[in-house]
Amino acid sequence: MSEETFIRLMAELSLNQTELVHKALRNLAKQVLPAYEQDDGPLSDAQHLAIKKQSSLDISEDDVDSPLFK
DSSP states (O other): OOOHHHHHHHHHHHHHHHHHHHHHHHHHHHHSOOOOOOOOSSSOHHHHHHHHHHHOOOOHHHHHHHHOOO
């Protein structure tokens, strides 16, 4: 990036050098870094059973896999 472009961005966004660099790095981090740690994949049958045992609700298998909003 040229110095001229950097200066134009500072003027356009009303930011100083530090603020502009911080904003650029934050945007890059959002694009590149995952928002959360990768999980271990789908739950096993044993994990589903353990959750069902600990839950006091009687939920059918169809309801467990249904979308929150229909």
